[in-house]
Amino acid sequence: MSSLEDKLFTTKFNPDSKSHLYPAQECCRICKSKICTIICPAGVYEWDGTKLIVNFENCLECGACKIACEHCSLGWEYPRGNKGVTYKNG
Amino acid sequence: MEKNKTQVIVAGGGPAGLACAITIARAGKEVVLIERGKYCGSKNVFGGAIYAQPTREIFPNFEKEAPIERQNIEHKFVLLGKEDSTVISYRNKPDSPVSYSVTRGKFDRWMAEEAQKAGVTVVEETVVRELIMKDDTVIGVRTELEEYYSDIVVLADGVNSLLAIQAGLRSKLEKEDVALSVKEVIKLPSEKINERFNVNGDEGCIYQIFGGSMLAMAGLGFMYTNKDSVTIGLGVTLSDLVNKGLRPYDLLDGLKNHPKIRPLIQDGELIEYSAHLIPEGGYKKIPKLYGNGVMICGDSAGLVNNMHWEGTNLAMVSGKLAGETAITALSKQDFSEKTLSFYGKKLNESFIMKDLKTYRNLMSTVEARAQDFLGYYPQKINEFFKMFTSVDSIPKRKKYHGFIKSYFTDRKFFEPFKDLICAIKLLWSILIK
Numbered sequence: 141m142s143s144l145e146d147k148l149f150t151t152k153f154n155p156d157s158k159s160h161l162y163p164a165q166e167c168c169r170i171c172k173s174k175i176c177t178i179i180c181p182a183g184v185y186e187w188d189g190t191k192l193i194v195n196f197e198n199c200l201e202c203g204a205c206k207i208a209c210e211h212c213s214l215g216w217e218y219p220r221g222n223k224g225v226t227y228k229n230g
Numbered sequence: 231m232e233k234n235k236t237q238v239i240v241a242g243g244g245p246a247g248l249a250c251a252i253t254i255a256r257a258g259k260e261v262v263l264i265e266r267g268k269y270c271g272s273k274n275v276f277g278g279a280i281y282a283q284p285t286r287e288i289f290p291n292f293e294k295e296a297p298i299e300r301q302n303i304e305h306k307f308v309l310l311g312k313e314d315s316t317v318i319s320y321r322n323k324p325d326s327p328v329s330y331s332v333t334r335g336k337f338d339r340w341m342a343e344e345a346q347k348a349g350v351t352v353v354e355e356t357v358v359r360e361l362i363m364k365d366d367t368v369i370g371v372r373t374e375l376e377e378y379y380s381d382i383v384v385l386a387d388g389v390n391s392l393l394a395i396q397a398g399l400r401s402k403l404e405k406e407d408v409a410l411s412v413k414e415v416i417k418l419p420s421e422k423i424n425e426r427f428n429v430n431g432d433e434g435c436i437y438q439i440f441g442g443s444m445l446a447m448a449g450l451g452f453m454y455t456n457k458d459s460v461t462i463g464l465g466v467t468l469s470d471l472v473n474k475g476l477r478p479y480d481l482l483d484g485l486k487n488h489p490k491i492r493p494l495i496q497d498g499e500l501i502e503y504s505a506h507l508i509p510e511g512g513y514k515k516i517p518k519l520y521g522n523g524v525m526i527c528g529d530s531a532g533l534v535n536n537m538h539w540e541g542t543n544l545a546m547v548s549g550k551l552a553g554e555t556a557i558t559a560l561s562k563q564d565f566s567e568k569t570l571s572f573y574g575k576k577l578n579e580s581f582i583m584k585d586l587k588t589y590r591n592l593m594s595t596v597e598a599r600a601q602d603f604l605g606y607y608p609q610k611i612n613e614f615f616k617m618f619t620s621v622d623s624i625p626k627r628k629k630y631h632g633f634i635k636s637y638f639t640d641r642k643f644f645e646p647f648k649d650l651i652c653a654i655k656l657l658w659s660i661l662i663k
Contacts, residue, residue: 141483147414147503154268179471181412181478181505200505201273203390204410207403207507208472217392218266220374222355226272229415229459229502230334 144183148198155197156223161205162215168192176205176214200225236260236351238556239371239380241358241393243270244334245280246528246545246552247386248341248350249288253553255349259560262378263342263350264371266357271338273388275413275506276542278454278461279329279436280337284543288550289344293327297336299456300434301327304427308451308490310442311612315490323433331434331454331461333415358387361397367522367565368397381565382556383524386549389507391530399526400517405469406597407511407532409449412478413463414486416498420458426494427455438539439464442491443484446605447474448597451485452539453494460495462486465508467597478505508541509534513590519577520570525552533582537589544582551576591659595652602649606641 161184168174168191176185176192182200186193201224206216218224238254240247243265254261267273279302285292292298304321346352362370362377370379371393385393389408394400418426427435439451449466464478464485471478485491509515509532516533519526527533528545535544555573559565577583596603617633638646 141487142500144479147479147500150500151503173472173475175472175475178475178477179410179468181410202410202505202507203403204408204468204471204505204507206390207405207408208468212402217359218357221266221357222268224273225504226268227275227502227504228272228333228335229456229461230271230273230275230338230504 148182151200152226152228153197154223154226156219159194159196160217160219160224161194161196161199163192163194164211164213164215165191167211167213171210173210175208175210179208180205234377235379236262237380237560238262238382238384239264239378240384240386241371242386242388242530243267243342243352243354244274244338244386244388244528244545245341245542246530246549247384248338248345249546249549250384250386250527250553250556251350252288252341252345252348253550254556255345257557258349259557261350262353262380263345264353264356264358264373264378265342267354269339269354270342270352271334271336274334274338275411275504276334277411277413277452277463277539278331278333278456279539280332281329281540281543282327284547288546289341293330296340297332299331299333300429300432302329302331302434302436303429304433304435306435306437308437308439309608309611310439310445310488310490311609312442312445313489314612314616315488316612316615317490329436331456333456358393361393361524363397368524381523382559382570384549384552384556385524385526385530386528386545387530389509389529391526394517394526394530397521397524399519399521399524403507403509403511405472406467407509407515408468409465409508409510409536410468410471410478410505411463411465411508412482412503412505413461414482414500415456415459415461415502416495417459417501418495418498423455423458423460429455432457439485439491440604441608442488443481444604445608446601448593448600448604449481453491459501460498462491462495467510468507469597470600508536510536510593512536512593513583513586516586520567520573522567522570523565525555525570525573527552533586535585535589537592538585540585547580548577548582551580588660591656595656599649599652602641602645610637610640
């Protein structure tokens with residue numbers, strides 16, 4: 141079975157230079173579930189013990205994280221035009 | 231004349247936005263469609279089938295001209311137990327096809343080309359960041375680079391519709407109101423697809439999958455056949471993933487690994503992984519669909535009939551109705567909420583609102599009894615066929631009695647009655663009122 145890394149390798153990305161996802165780190169520190177690190181289909185979010193790492197360049201732009209965020213503290217917008225994911229099939 | 235002023239701006243180049251824009255352009259009106267992706271379709275994901283009749287309403291010759299993968303002739307309803315499976319299958323090759331598999335990347339791009347031929351100005355690689363308001367009227371949009379003004383703005387910016395939320399037409403989405411879908415496109419030679427899915431030539435097959443790795447969750451799996459690839463995916467209500475702490479791709483791997491599914495895709499090469507939200511709030515969560523100078527179509531408006539796997543058709547038809555309303559408003563030069571309310575009226579009279587109303591209680595019922603309807607029963611039905619097909623020198627009557635007894639003892643005593651009441655209530659709301 142393909143790992144998430146293998147899966148993401150097949151998706152075409154044109155990463156922006158800056159993130160389009162802005163977690164409020166002070167909320168992440170007190171967040172118990174850190175649910176974004178689980179439900180994100182691209183594993184964009186990782187907790188390193190002190191802060192939330194955002195691998196925004198892998199974002200599939202689904203929007204699940206912003207809805208699931210326990211503290212509703214995740215700033216989420218679309219990447220700039222032409223940046224981010226490009227689905228060839230979709 | 232203000233700078234950058236047009237008659238209609240459509241935000242979003244998916245099925246809803248393109249159907250809307252082309253309807254307006256064909257009436258000789260000015261329309262600018264703004265798409266954030268590299269091309270129309272590049273940010274779009276769906277299961278895999280478009281419906282022939284509604285698509286013909288907008289593109290009468292699409293069957294000859296559009297990039298189509300296969301014509302679906304078989305629907306399989308697959309109930310997966312943990313290891314076993316039961317399939318109900320309907321096969322027919324009608325004279326007039328019902329649905330075709332397509333890929334959004336190719337099909338939406340084709341629709342955009344058709345829209346351009348009809349006179350739509352398609353602006354790609356541009357994100358609409360904000361609506362420009364004057365008092366309580368939408369008068370244009372702000373992109374990263376500049377401002378565009380118009381008499382009407384149509385929001386077709388997809389399930390997340392940040393613009394509808396910003397305009398106050400819709401509240402934020404809740405976990406219960408969306409399904410998170412992940413899918414994979416797996417490359418396989420067309421002969422192998424034909425062999426494994428029992429089809430010929432350009433015939434295709436759809437799998438609608440219950441249970442398996444999604445047992446007891448408000449989730450469904452799907453498979454579609456393309457020319458030389460197979461799509462497999464699933465969508466699970468976000469609240470279930472959150473409450474159970476599950477990774478969506480683990481569920482997809484679980485589905486791919488099920489003994490019923492694995493042989494269909496084995497030795498295939500994964501060529502694209504994607505994810506998308508599906509609006510599942512249904513009738514009760516339909517936002518305000520129009521305001522002064524603005525209308526909302528398709529996924530942005532939550533127009534999805536999840537019972538029948540319909541979304542793109544609702545998107546296209548709602549886009550067309552919004553387009554027709556825009557044409558009327560332009561001829562009257564009145565863009566007020568009152569004039570645009572024709573859009574709401576047209577939607578109410580169409581199958582779109584009628585169907586959504588019919589299924590208004592579906593999701594809440596299924597979510598409340600997911601453990602039973604999508605957990606217990608798929609397994610129990612498989613158990614029945616296991617009992618029915620087993621040959622083990624045990625008298626049949628004893629086996630039947632054992633099965634019936636187990637139905638009342640597997641779960642708490644009153645659960646079967648709860649199921650019955652729920653099912654009757656749901657059927658009543660679907661069939662009667």
